Amino acid sequence: MTDTASPRRIRKDAAANRLGLLTAAAHTLAHDPTASIDTIARAAGLSRRALYGHFDDRDALVRELIASGAERFNAIAEGVDDSGPAPVVLARLALALWEGAAHVQFAAAIALDDIHVGDTATVLVPLRRRVLRIIERGRDEGTFRTDLSAVTVxxxxxxxxxxxxxxxxxxxxxAADVAARAILGVAGLGWREADTVLGSLRP
Incomplete structure (x- = not known):
């Protein structure tokens, strides 16, 4: 029993350590964007050597943090209700994504900075496709701008x-309303129209 249980326990501990590292990295970098690998390891209750057992270097850790956050955004987008006019769906998506980002805003900011945005965009392909479909739908409905291509919008x-x-x-x-208004404005809605859309989503 001991021989078969031990490898499972080791794998479980390793997974827990990795998750702990990612959580510690998100919190540590939120307070100090320049935090060293040693600082992150200490915050996770691990040694530097243990950290390198999971990630080759600090950049690899940050990339993993970005990837896990991006996958979370994809999942949020997938769960957004698609019913109603396109502006309502886009506002609903914007509010849901803001709520998700607000809890990890620093990590999201890292993922979207100039250095990492290319990698982030690749992971966010499902979300980007969802946005494009909503824009195309709004153009067909006559609610979103048509002076630019759907891809550009x-x-x-x-x-x-x-x-x-x-x-x-x-x-x-x-903050959530400001985020949604900014996105609706880019899609082609005036501020009064945006106000009406957001009003329809309030309890």
């Missing part, structure tokens, strides 16, 4: 979301 929406996540003060009580 979709990319502008992404850039607006990137700016909001990396620049907007997440402690603002109206």
């Amino acid at each position: 979709s990319r502008l929406v992404e850039e607006a979301a990137r700016t909001v996540i990396t620049r907007l003060d997440g402690s603002r009580p109206d």
